[in-house]
Amino acid sequence: xxxxxxxxxxxxxxxxxxxxxxxxxxxxxxxxxxxxxxxxxxxxxxxxxxxxxxxxxxxxxxxxxxxxxxxxxxxxxxxxxxxxxxxxxxxxxxxxxxxxxxxxxxxxxxxxxxxxxxxxxxxxxxxxxxxxxxxxxxxxxxxxxxxxxxxxxxxxxxxxxxxxxxxxxxxxxxxxxxxxxxxxxxxxxxxxxxxxxxxxxxxxxxxxxxxxxxxxxxxxxxxxxxxxxxxxxxxxxxxxxxxxxxxxxxxxxxxxxxxxxxxxxxxxxxxxxxxxxxxxxxxxxxxxxxxxxxxxxxxxxxxxxxxxxxxxxxxxxxxxxxxxxxxxxxxxxxxxxxxxxxxxxxxxxxxxxxxxxxxxxxxx
Amino acid sequence: xxxxxxxxxxxxxxxxxxxxxxxxxxxxxxxxxxxxxxxxxxxxxxxxxxxxxxxxxxxxxxxxxxxxxxxxxxxxxxxxxxxxxxxxxxxxxxxxxxxxxxxxxxxxxxxxxxxxxxxxxxxxxxxxxxxxxxxxxxxxxxxxxxxxxxxxxxxxxxxxxxxxxxxxxxxxxxxxxxxxxxxxxxxxxxxxxxxxxxxxxxxxxxxxxxxxxxxxxxxxxxxxxxxxxxxxxxxxxxxxxxxxxxxxxxxxxxxxxxxxxxxxxxxxxxxxxxxxxxxxxxxxxxxxxxxxxxxxxxxxxx
Numbered sequence: 001x002x003x004x005x006x007x008x009x010x011x012x013x014x015x016x017x018x019x020x021x022x023x024x025x026x027x028x029x030x031x032x033x034x035x036x037x038x039x040x041x042x043x044x045x046x047x048x049x050x051x052x053x054x055x056x057x058x059x060x061x062x063x064x065x066x067x068x069x070x071x072x073x074x075x076x077x078x079x080x081x082x083x084x085x086x087x088x089x090x091x092x093x094x095x096x097x098x099x100x101x102x103x104x105x106x107x108x109x110x111x112x113x114x115x116x117x118x119x120x121x122x123x124x125x126x127x128x129x130x131x132x133x134x135x136x137x138x139x140x141x142x143x144x145x146x147x148x149x150x151x152x153x154x155x156x157x158x159x160x161x162x163x164x165x166x167x168x169x170x171x172x173x174x175x176x177x178x179x180x181x182x183x184x185x186x187x188x189x190x191x192x193x194x195x196x197x198x199x200x201x202x203x204x205x206x207x208x209x210x211x212x213x214x215x216x217x218x219x220x221x222x223x224x225x226x227x228x229x230x231x232x233x234x235x236x237x238x239x240x241x242x243x244x245x246x247x248x249x250x251x252x253x254x255x256x257x258x259x260x261x262x263x264x265x266x267x268x269x270x271x272x273x274x275x276x277x278x279x280x281x282x283x284x285x286x287x288x289x290x291x292x293x294x295x296x297x298x299x300x301x302x303x304x305x306x307x308x309x310x311x312x313x314x315x316x317x318x319x320x321x322x323x324x325x326x327x328x329x330x331x332x333x334x335x336x337x338x339x340x341x342x343x344x345x346x347x348x349x350x351x352x353x354x355x356x357x358x359x360x361x362x363x364x
Numbered sequence: 365x366x367x368x369x370x371x372x373x374x375x376x377x378x379x380x381x382x383x384x385x386x387x388x389x390x391x392x393x394x395x396x397x398x399x400x401x402x403x404x405x406x407x408x409x410x411x412x413x414x415x416x417x418x419x420x421x422x423x424x425x426x427x428x429x430x431x432x433x434x435x436x437x438x439x440x441x442x443x444x445x446x447x448x449x450x451x452x453x454x455x456x457x458x459x460x461x462x463x464x465x466x467x468x469x470x471x472x473x474x475x476x477x478x479x480x481x482x483x484x485x486x487x488x489x490x491x492x493x494x495x496x497x498x499x500x501x502x503x504x505x506x507x508x509x510x511x512x513x514x515x516x517x518x519x520x521x522x523x524x525x526x527x528x529x530x531x532x533x534x535x536x537x538x539x540x541x542x543x544x545x546x547x548x549x550x551x552x553x554x555x556x557x558x559x560x561x562x563x564x565x566x567x568x569x570x571x572x573x574x575x576x577x578x579x580x581x582x583x584x585x586x587x588x589x590x591x592x593x594x595x596x597x598x599x600x601x602x603x604x605x606x607x608x609x610x611x612x613x614x615x616x617x618x619x620x621x622x623x624x625x626x627x628x629x630x631x632x633x634x635x636x637x638x639x640x641x642x643x644x645x646x647x648x649x650x651x652x653x654x655x656x657x658x659x660x661x662x663x664x665x666x
Contacts, residue, residue: 073546086540090562100548
């Protein structure tokens with residue numbers, strides 16, 4: 001069977017609000033699935049429902065084709081890596097990792113072997129007899145991972161797995177998690193507010209807000225074809241223009257943006273479902289934009305005029321704040337490649353250009 | 365700065381010297397002296413007081429004291445644990461209320477409260493007549509002036525000393541540890557035994573020490589609630605000092621009690637500090653927040 005986790009119309013109340021609001025989603029066997037959302041979006045509640053710490057008020061959760069109604073956490077084929085790791089402070093690393101196997105009454109020799117193997121897998125060999133308090137954040141994280149993985153769950157749940165790590169450790173753990181997933185056998189269900197983690201790690205992800213899944217898709221789909229303006233804004237940086245659909249011609253849409261200097265119509269190539277006259281928001285990612293002093297030549301290019309409001313030096317990138325009109329301000333990051341182009345300075349007039357397939361339209 | 369802190373320490377040092385060390389030294393000296401014919405102290409050196417304490421006559425008293433103090437500690441732990449757990453698990457404003465209620469009895473003198481227990485435990489007292497009314501007590505209700513009454517009184521008196529440290533330990537317990545336990549297939553009992561109890565261990569030890577030591581030397585409770593045969597160490601000492609007026613023997617008994625308690629506490633704390641020492645050694649050994657060696661090889665491969 002393709003789906004290992006199925007949530008069907010799940011509702012969870014918290015006080016007077018719906019923390020999870022008629023949520024339905026499926027997780028494929030063996031995939032890395034993330035739920036991405038800001039705090040208060042209901043993603044952690046969803047994870048707790050999956051782990052069995054809370055029960056849904058309505059709807060059903062099935063894991064491995066079996067309904068989890070009335071099934072306590074002890075008897076679910078899932079293990080959790082907790083946000084603050086929740087390592088048992090009075091147990092050594094090895095005792096922490098052995099805990100689940102001991103509770104399942106595995107023979108001692110099996111426990112010893114599996115603990116040893118798992119600690120080696122997370123690169124903690126030799127730290128068996130240390131206590132959690134004596135480990136660095138990254139090491140604690142790996143103990144938490146080992147403690148869950150050693151039980152070979154069908155689904156491994158991760159609650160903000162990398163949020164407490166600094167940038168470098170975070171990269172390493174991202175690769176480590178992917179490597180474990182690629183060994184096969186375990187499905188990953190991850191909850192995070194960190195968009196880079198979600199994009200880098202996930203095979204598919206759900207963007208969650210106010211208890212609902214707004215969009216479910218691959219990282220590429222969600223980033224490049226956001227379902228609405230909120231998602232476009234939440235994931236990555238985006239620049240937007242509010243306008244009205246002047247013409248729809250097959251795959252090509254023409255957008256009229258009021259208040260824009262030199263208001264040429266902007267064309268966007270995007271499959272239909274749009275009606276002429278509809279209010280739309282045009283979204284372009286900063287990395288798709290090019291800046292130049294002269295009007296670029298070429299077909300299928302959109303160009304708008306702007307004035308440089310601010311330039312910030314950001315190491316690998318130069319961050320430009322550009323003013324398109326009184327109200328509209330965009331951010332454009334240019335790689336600091338030290339190339340031919342003379343840096344733009346504050347107050348300078350320039351052109352912003354992007355291809356007609358580089359922007360997306362969402363309902364305005 | 366150092367001069368100042370020396371001055372600040374001075375009053376406490378003087379107080380300890382005058383009110384603690386001096387009398388202790390005096391007691392030590394007296395315990396090696398002998399009793400005068402009319403109850404005075406005669407300064408002739410003897411070990412006789414200590415050898416007399418080995419007399420089987422006193423063993424019953426030591427035995428009863430240890431047994432009652434041990435039973436008191438066990439009962440306080442048994443009663444105090446659920447109470448401390450419930451307080452620690454309740455929302456913070458309620459926690460403050462429960463702790464406040466727990467401490468209210470201390471506003472009344474312990475002697476007065478012990479008298480109150482005499483009224484409760486008397487044969488025709490509150491508890492007895494209630495049981496008779498309910499038809500639960502076919503024979504006469506005889507609890508007062510027995511070891512049972514002493515035990516009830518001691519548990520009542522020292523329960524807060526068990527609950528408070530337990531509460532402090534349990535309050536610091538992360539609820540996520542329990543969830544992690546359940547997540548790793550532990551039953552309620554296994555979570556309690558493997559996670560809750562070890563987390564409460566420092567509180568349990570502190571509470572036990574705070575209950576056991578004063579129970580061992582308890583005086584008022586066995587004196588008022590116990591019978592003629594319920595003498596405990598505290599009463600023995602009081603008896604020697606004030607009734608028989610054998611100060612040297614009383615001093616020797618006091619010192620033996622104190623030494624016994626000290627040795628017990630030392631063993632207990634040594635074991636405990638070995639355990640936490642191991643954890644702290646780990647803490648000291650780990651470089652704070654530095655990228656670890658395995659991490660670096662991972663980066664190298666990338």
